Amino acid sequence: MTEPDAVLSVVxxxxxxxxxxxxxxxxxxxxxxxxxxxPHHLELYRAWLDTDRPVAQTLPITADPEELMxxxxxxxxxxxxxxxxxxxxxxxxxxxxxxxxxxxxRHQLRVLPAPSSVSVAFARLGLPWDDAVVVSTDGxxxxxxxxxxxxxxxxxxxxxxxxxxxxxxxxxxAAGCAVDAVAVCSRLGALDEEVRELSLDELAEGRFDxxxxxxxxxxxxxxxxxxxxxxxxxxxxxxxLAWGIDDAEDxxxxxxxxxxxxxxxxxGKLSLPEHGVLWDVGTGDGRLAIEAATLCxxxxxxxxxxxxxxxxxxxxxxxxxxxxxxVIAGAAARSLRGLPEPDRAFVGEGGIEMVKxxxxxxxxxxxxxxxxxxxxxxxxxxxxxxxxxxxxxxxAQRTADGSWRLAAxxxxxxxxxxxxxxxxGRRASPSPGASLPLAQGQPTA
Numbered sequence: 093m094t095e096p097d098a099v100l101s102v103v104x105x106x107x108x109x110x111x112x113x114x115x116x117x118x119x120x121x122x123x124x125x126x127x128x129x130x131p132h133h134l135e136l137y138r139a140w141l142d143t144d145r146p147v148a149q150t151l152p153i154t155a156d157p158e159e160l161m162x163x164x165x166x167x168x169x170x171x172x173x174x175x176x177x178x179x180x181x182x183x184x185x186x187x188x189x190x191x192x193x194x195x196x197x198r199h200q201l202r203v204l205p206a207p208s209s210v211s212v213a214f215a216r217l218g219l220p221w222d223d224a225v226v227v228s229t230d231g232x233x234x235x236x237x238x239x240x241x242x243x244x245x246x247x248x249x250x251x252x253x254x255x256x257x258x259x260x261x262x263x264x265x266a267a268g269c270a271v272d273a274v275a276v277c278s279r280l281g282a283l284d285e286e287v288r289e290l291s292l293d294e295l296a297e298g299r300f301d302x303x304x305x306x307x308x309x310x311x312x313x314x315x316x317x318x319x320x321x322x323x324x325x326x327x328x329x330x331x332x333l334a335w336g337i338d339d340a341e342d343x344x345x346x347x348x349x350x351x352x353x354x355x356x357x358x359x360g361k362l363s364l365p366e367h368g369v370l371w372d373v374g375t376g377d378g379r380l381a382i383e384a385a386t387l388c389x390x391x392x393x394x395x396x397x398x399x400x401x402x403x404x405x406x407x408x409x410x411x412x413x414x415x416x417x418x419v420i421a422g423a424a425a426r427s428l429r430g431l432p433e434p435d436r437a438f439v440g441e442g443g444i445e446m447v448k449x450x451x452x453x454x455x456x457x458x459x460x461x462x463x464x465x466x467x468x469x470x471x472x473x474x475x476x477x478x479x480x481x482x483x484x485x486x487x488a489q490r491t492a493d494g495s496w497r498l499a500a501x502x503x504x505x506x507x508x509x510x511x512x513x514x515x516x517g518r519r520a521s522p523s524p525g526a527s528l529p530l531a532q533g534q535p536t537a
Contacts, residue, residue: 134150480507
């Protein structure tokens, strides 16, 4: 527990108004013999003072952190305390507390935070952020932020002079990122605060305050969903977990890659994890990718489809259903090159050569399911993966006289595995925000 008479108090400021500080923070500021802060914070401090309150010695934060810490240590050890450092928002959230702890014992600190810039940014947008991933570009590679922003459904990026918001936008466009919404939140709490909701192209082409919070909402993050209503009971919506949804209940149009029953078996053999990366290669109508994203909203789902028209329909269907699917239009051999390695993969087109390609990219303990139409390729896939079934669905149809007949559909082979992988289908899920390589495919808008 922090000692009440700590040598150095770190006071977070929100809304640029010191009069809104909590009583404990005001008392720390009034009792300080030296107040430390950036030029803007020291200006706020001087404006807050009145003629009856003694002015403490001020120490500006310099560009050289070692020099500043040397002076703070000298003041603290020389009995020149108490000291007070002014900072924006929550000083322990990508703030000065980390730097101070490299030079001072934590028991010498008393941290009095205000709301962080990220919490304020989400508040301005009217969104929860307990499920958001936060990443900073200050002193860190921009590529790390891009990798997170293009795969996580809800991301806050703290930008910097070296990587301003427009640089992030250009990198996301170049990486083929698909997003539902973008917002740039600048100078939060100041009189000239600015919160702009815009498109990814507008982010890439604009000019913004370098030190901003950029909120990136990926497919399906606005609104959040994952379960579908199946009727009501006593006024309450009843939620059900189902897969292999009938074709008529899905908004997607165009050629069917798999019938509902075969798709249900394929989804079952994938053993979908709560988190991770799923590839649906040669997605066709996109139904399997959309269902997987609906069943497991924490999955990062990539649907790769060569036909641009089909890709646009899939993207529109996923958006209408508010599920997160990254739709990539282009030949699979080219589109797969920059994608993050899959924990699960479904191969619907490309035959045995595509099965071999995807199997070579599968993460340890991952699971691959392939749909094949010829017996020769199915048997080769069985040798590679270890499991094979033939799926044949005969659907009942009512005839003109009211009786029923069975209408046969073309059979299809499903191979899955690899069966010799230890723990196949049980791999631990990667943590959200893990660094991932960039994709070269171009998602549809």
